[in-house]
Amino acid sequence: MNKQLEQLLVDNPEVYKALNIIALEKQEFKTMSYYTRMINKYMDSSVNGMEVFKQFVEAEIFERKIMYECEEENYRAEVLEKNCENCKQKVLEHEYEDMFMPIYHVDLSKHNENLLSDYFDADSQIVMNDLQKNIGKTIPFVGSGISKTAGLPLWLEMFKIARNSIPKDFLPYFDMEFESKDVDRIIESIKKVHPLISDDKDLKKEIIIPQVKSKVTNDALLNSVMPEILSLGSEYIITTNYDNLLEKTSRILELDYEESRSIDSFQGFESLEDSNYIFHIHGVIDKFDSMVVTNKDYENLYDSEEKKRILAGLINQHSMLFLGFSMNDAYFSNEFGKICDSNRGYCTNYYVMINGDRQKKDELLKTSNVRFINIKAEDFEIKKQYKFMCDYISGNIFIK
Ligand SMILES: [Zn+2]
Structure with a gap:
């Protein structure tokens, strides 16, 4: 696979997503603004879609062509410096538009199939x-x-914090009950040996609520x-x-x-x-x-x-x-x-x-x-x- 494409696929999950979305569309020539709109839609708003698309073009994963108009007919050129087929003036003297078509489908598909078998x-x-x-x-x-x-924390992990407030002598007992992974046994053991917890209400107040309410950025x-x-x-x-x-x-x-x-x-x-x-x-x-x-x-x-x-x-x-x-x-x-x-x-x-x-x-x-x-x-x-x-x-x- 093209090294630059490989880089794009692994560097940034949003770029990866955008490349997939583009590949899922019909494979045809479209304008640059079409792609930049698409990239902006799937990437963080701080990202400049145009810049990202330029990276794609640099990585040569799009084929480019120039469409220009001469006397109400459409023509295609590879470069702007060429002469017009019709009037022999330079293409860039005409009304023209850059068009691009993605050509990385095979590589992307291979990359995705590899991920699929790595992950599942x-x-x-x-x-x-x-x-x-x-x-x-x-x-x-x-x-x-x-x-x-x-x-x-995971559901059962949540009860582990009780350990911090259980007197040393009771720790082996608590650890044994905790190992059972049986939530009732764990809760019962906490109620028995945790000095601040004697009923379900205490349990919610001392163990569950502080952890669930902890700040998540x-x-x-x-x-x-x-x-x-x-x-x-x-x-x-x-x-x-x-x-x-x-x-x-x-x-x-x-x-x-x-x-x-x-x-x-x-x-x-x-x-x-x-x-x-x-x-x-x-x-x-x-x-x-x-x-x-x-x-x-x-x-x-x-x-x-x-x-x-x-x-x-x-x-x-x-x-x-x-x-x-x-x-x-x-x-x-x-x-x-x-x-x-x-x-x-x-x-x-x-x-x-x-x-x-x-x-x-x-x-x-x-x-x-x-x-x-x-x-x-x-x-x-x-x-x-x-x-x-x-x-x-x-x-x-x-x-x-
Ligand atoms: Zn012309």
């Missing part, structure tokens, strides 16, 4: 093609792994996976997270998902029409009592006929795309099973796992109505994989 296994690619077809009726279902890409949000999830353009987004990072990101990007909805203050489906929103099925951080944390909260949620009806309404008509969850979390895998059962026969769900193994997948397949996308990642540096996946299923990645 072969099964996942087929599932992603299927998801791409269903994207219009798919709802992202977002867990703590997504907030983690903006710097918040705009830059961190824009560099997280949130913008890509919002850009999938779904009617609404469901989340088990208490934080409002999706709403904040939407505000920064001037998208329409500012509104938080929560299951405990639900006002009927009519109230949801004509608006995009983030639905927090485990409550929101600003409303203490809405938060589903312990097993008891969780049972209350799934035992209530009213709440089950609301959840069913959110889920039945759509495919769920589960992002940022761990199947090691018993709590979630239980909920996951319920949700996948509730839209069985109508929709298929998708679950994105990270470095998942086939055995686990097969176990889940027995009980669930779900297809898997498996991200291959080292050190859980997964932002680029998530971003690529979102672009891919939105149809914004060029592959021949």
Whole structure:
């Protein structure tokens, strides 16, 4: 591949995106202003589209031609200094326009195919093609792994901070319970040995709220996976997270998902029409009592006929795309099973796992109505994989 093109593809994710979008258009000659408008649309507003396009031309990934007019006929020339075919004057004496056509399709396609096989296994690619077809009726279902890409702790990691205030003698006990990955056991152990926490209310106040409310900068949000999830353009987004990072990101990007909805203050489906929103099925951080944390909260949620009806309404008509969850979390895998059962026969769900193994997948397949996308990642540096996946299923990645 052309070295300069290679550089362009890896240096800046926005340039990469713009190159894909251009390649996805019909391959024909267009004016420079057409491309600069396109680049400006997909890149940060501080970027000068014209400058970027000049880089493209320099990299020789566009073919150039000059169209000029002579006595109401159109002619084509390679250089302005040539003489006109018709009147023999110089081409530059005429009304002319520079036209460009992208010619990097083969290289870009190869680059993208390589990324696809670096980031995902072969099964996942087929599932992603299927998801791409269903994207219009798919709802992202977002867990703590997504907030983690903006710097918040994962769901179970959140309880680790309790360790700082547990007397030394009890640490081995707490560590053992924490290792179980069973949220109830972890919470019980905290209540037993943490001097400031004796009930669920303390737990929310001392452990959960300070961490979920910790300051996340705009830059961190824009560099997280949130913008890509919002850009999938779904009617609404469901989340088990208490934080409002999706709403904040939407505000920064001037998208329409500012509104938080929560299951405990639900006002009927009519109230949801004509608006995009983030639905927090485990409550929101600003409303203490809405938060589903312990097993008891969780049972209350799934035992209530009213709440089950609301959840069913959110889920039945759509495919769920589960992002940022761990199947090691018993709590979630239980909920996951319920949700996948509730839209069985109508929709298929998708679950994105990270470095998942086939055995686990097969176990889940027995009980669930779900297809898997498996991200291959080292050190859980997964932002680029998530971003690529979102672009891919939105149809914004060029592959021949
Ligand atoms: Zn002429």
